[in-house]
Structures are given as C-alpha cells and as structure tokens.
Amino acid sequence: MHEQNPVFIPGPTNIPDVIRKACDIGIMDHRSAKFPEILNPVLAGLKKILQTETGEVVVFSSSGTGAWEAAISNTLSAGDKVLAAEQGMFSQKWIEMCKRHGLEMQIFAVEWGESCPISAYAEALKADTEHEIKAVLVTHNETATGVLSDVSAVRKALDAVGHPALLLVDCVSSIASMDFRMDEWGIDIAVAGSQKGFMLPAGLSILGISQKAIAAMEKATLPRFYFDLRDMLKHLASGGYPYTPIVGMLNGLRKSTEMLLEEGLENVFARHHRLAEGMRQAVLAWGLKMCAVRKEIYSDTVTAIVVPKGYDGT
Ligand SMILES: Cc1ncc(COP(=O)(O)O)c(C=O)c1O
Incomplete structure (x- = not known):
C-alpha cells in the first residue's frame, strides 16, 4: 500500500516508496571503495537522462537554486553581459541572482504565460557583433506559469550568427519528465534538482556541463568554493566528493535513474x-x-x- 499523502504541487512531487526506501541506508564511509558503487551508476544514469555523451554531470547537496549559482559563478565574471527573459517567478529569481553577482543583465520581460521570446533573443544576438553577451539564460519550463520554452530555437539563434555565448538552461521542472537533449540542443550548462522528475525529496542539485563550459571555468572570476565545479569534477572522476556527500539521497537517485531508464x-x-x-x-x-x-x-x-x-x- 502507498504510505504517503499525494501532493498536487509542482514539486516536491510524490515519492514512490521504492525510492524513499532506497534513501534509507546505513551510514557509509564515503571515502571507502563501496561509495563508487552508488556514485558511478548515478553519474552514468544522469548522462543518459540529460541526453549527453560529450558533457559531464555533477550532483551537489543543495536544492536547485544551488545549481543556478554553480552555473553562473563557474562560467562568468563580474560585469559580464547576460541575456535573459523574465517570464515568471523562477526566471525572475535567476535574474535576481545574476544581478547580485554583479552581472550586467539584458532582460526581455514578457507577459507571464508567454514563453522565451526567441525572436528578441535572435535580434539581440545579431546586434551583439562585439560578442559582449557571455551567456544566454533559458528557463525550459517556467514552473510558475506552466510554460515550456523552445531551447533548440535559442541554440539555432546563437548558431545563425556564430555567437559564442554560453547557453545556460534551467530544466529543474522539465528534466526526466519532458524531452530534453543536452548535446543535440547545444546546451552548455543544464540546471536541475532532485524533487521533481527524479521523484526524490529536495536536497540534490544536478548539473550537466559541456566541454565548452568546462573551458570557460578557467577564465571565470566570480568567487566560488562549495560550488566550484573544477573541484567537483576532479573528485567525481576518482569516485569521490570534495566534501561529505549526502549518501542516502544519492542511493535514492541511483534507484530513480534506474526506474526512469527502465521505463524508457x-x-x-x-x-x-x-x-x-x-x-x-x-x-x-x-x-x-x-x-x-x-x-x-x-x-x-x-x-x-x-x-x-x-x-x-x-
Ligand atoms: C524552474 C525552477 N527553477 C528553479 C527552482 C528552484 O529550485 P529549488 O526550490 O529546488 O531551489 C525551481 C523550484 O521549484 C523551479 O521550478
């Protein structure tokens, strides 16, 4: 029997009992040889779900908001110009975060209920012949309004004028629920969290990172420590974490990725x-x-x- 109250909010979503139980494991030494048995299938499963073969994936102990911060602080420097659309509460919050990091925002505000304004983005990118825009933000699914935006069209707009800006995409409420193709859509950073399509409690933030974003990390000067992707990527490559991971939740994520891939x-x-x-x-x-x-x-x-x-x- 299902032991939980169903919730009908955009997230956290209902947690299948099998996933909730997978989170409930005994304490483990995260520097022991056992830990990669949990971590490695998680990373392999996430790559399949994000649909990336060329990118890397990382998982932080934080909610999705932490992944927003990781995405910008690892790739940008104060004063960098960033293109964004304000189309609901979540896109608005990411913009506010960018402002507090000293980024210079070029914002297109659309009516709430509208999607990312592709033609306005295309015009702004075309006009930016000096390539001052360093990153373009897209909220794939604006949870506040129930609106899906066309990320592949933003990639096409970038490519049409050969613009090198990074494409940073919030897929917190779309990943593992709606089609999302990191490699095909040329996404440089994908930002997700555990409590929606992954059917877990809040507490893990998940990022997909392209090789181009990895290269940008060396030049970026915004301060970061906990969310420094360079440290995280280095440790994950050898089966560990730069600090203490939330092992039970990672085991839940292993179960969830397994279930999603099994269903197809x-x-x-x-x-x-x-x-x-x-x-x-x-x-x-x-x-x-x-x-x-x-x-x-x-x-x-x-x-x-x-x-x-x-x-x-x-
Ligand atoms: C589209 C979107 N982005 C970002 C967030 C922030 O994530 P969190 O609340 O996990 O920090 C949410 C949360 O609902 C969201 O729906």
Missing part, C-alpha cells in the same frame, strides 16, 4: 503528456483558463490555471 524516456514523456492532457481537458471543461497563452507552449509537468476574479487561489 519516451514512455516517461508520453506518461506525463497523457496525464497533463487529461488535466488540461478537465480545466477547460470546467470553464477555467490556462495561464499559458498558447497550446504549443503548454507544459506537461505543471498545469497553471488563472484564478477567476472574485476567488482566492489558496
């Missing part, structure tokens, strides 16, 4: 689509309005509904 990513995506479509049909049949303004940008993980006037959302 295509089937996972189809399952989310089917459930989301059922939800959307119900919402529309109730006469309510979706927050996402067009059906092409509907998210399959979050259905955000506009609260009718006179009603209290809570």
Whole structure:
C-alpha cells in the first residue's frame, strides 16, 4: 500500500516508496571503495537522462537554486553581459541572482504565460557583433506559469550568427519528465534538482556541463568554493566528493535513474503528456483558463490555471 499523502504541487512531487526506501541506508564511509558503487551508476544514469555523451554531470547537496549559482559563478565574471527573459517567478529569481553577482543583465520581460521570446533573443544576438553577451539564460519550463520554452530555437539563434555565448538552461521542472537533449540542443550548462522528475525529496542539485563550459571555468572570476565545479569534477572522476556527500539521497537517485531508464524516456514523456492532457481537458471543461497563452507552449509537468476574479487561489 502507498504510505504517503499525494501532493498536487509542482514539486516536491510524490515519492514512490521504492525510492524513499532506497534513501534509507546505513551510514557509509564515503571515502571507502563501496561509495563508487552508488556514485558511478548515478553519474552514468544522469548522462543518459540529460541526453549527453560529450558533457559531464555533477550532483551537489543543495536544492536547485544551488545549481543556478554553480552555473553562473563557474562560467562568468563580474560585469559580464547576460541575456535573459523574465517570464515568471523562477526566471525572475535567476535574474535576481545574476544581478547580485554583479552581472550586467539584458532582460526581455514578457507577459507571464508567454514563453522565451526567441525572436528578441535572435535580434539581440545579431546586434551583439562585439560578442559582449557571455551567456544566454533559458528557463525550459517556467514552473510558475506552466510554460515550456523552445531551447533548440535559442541554440539555432546563437548558431545563425556564430555567437559564442554560453547557453545556460534551467530544466529543474522539465528534466526526466519532458524531452530534453543536452548535446543535440547545444546546451552548455543544464540546471536541475532532485524533487521533481527524479521523484526524490529536495536536497540534490544536478548539473550537466559541456566541454565548452568546462573551458570557460578557467577564465571565470566570480568567487566560488562549495560550488566550484573544477573541484567537483576532479573528485567525481576518482569516485569521490570534495566534501561529505549526502549518501542516502544519492542511493535514492541511483534507484530513480534506474526506474526512469527502465521505463524508457519516451514512455516517461508520453506518461506525463497523457496525464497533463487529461488535466488540461478537465480545466477547460470546467470553464477555467490556462495561464499559458498558447497550446504549443503548454507544459506537461505543471498545469497553471488563472484564478477567476472574485476567488482566492489558496
Ligand atoms: C524552474 C525552477 N527553477 C528553479 C527552482 C528552484 O529550485 P529549488 O526550490 O529546488 O531551489 C525551481 C523550484 O521549484 C523551479 O521550478
């Protein structure tokens, strides 16, 4: 029997008992030969889920917000110009973090419910002939509004003008639930967390990192220590961590990646689509309005509904 209360929020999502139990293991010496038996399958599984063969993956003990910080602090320097779209609470927060790190933001604010403004990005990249823009941010799935953005179109906009900026993508609420192709879409850093598609509690942040992003780390001067990807990559390569890892959660992640790959990513995506479509049909049949303004940008993980006037959302 399922022992938990189901929750219907964008995350944390419900945790299958088998994953919750996988987190409950005895204390282990993380510098012993046993630890790589947990770590290595996690890293191999994550690469498959992020759909990267050429990139690296790392896992920090933090929530997804830590991965945002790792992405920018490892690749950028104060004063660097960054292109971003403000389209909901999460994209807004990442922008705020960039500002606090002293980055110079070029922001396109769109109506909440809209997706990443590809043509505005394309124009800004074309106009930037001096290549002052060092990174482009995209929130693949804006959890606040239930809107999916086209990351591959942003890659095409970069390539169309031969722009070298890094492509940093927040896939916290899309990964392991909707199609996400790190290599094919030319993503330099993918930012994720454990408590959504991976079906775990919050507490792990997951990053996919391209070789181009790894090269950028040497030039970047923003301060970092806990989230220094250079230390992390070096230690993970020899089966360990630069500090004490959260071993039980990593064992849960091993189970979750195993389950996702066993089901098959295509089937996972189809399952989310089917459930989301059922939800959307119900919402529309109730006469309510979706927050996402067009059906092409509907998210399959979050259905955000506009609260009718006179009603209290809570
Ligand atoms: C799209 C998106 N980005 C970032 C975050 C921040 O992640 P966390 O709350 O795990 O720090 C969330 C959390 O819900 C999110 O949905």
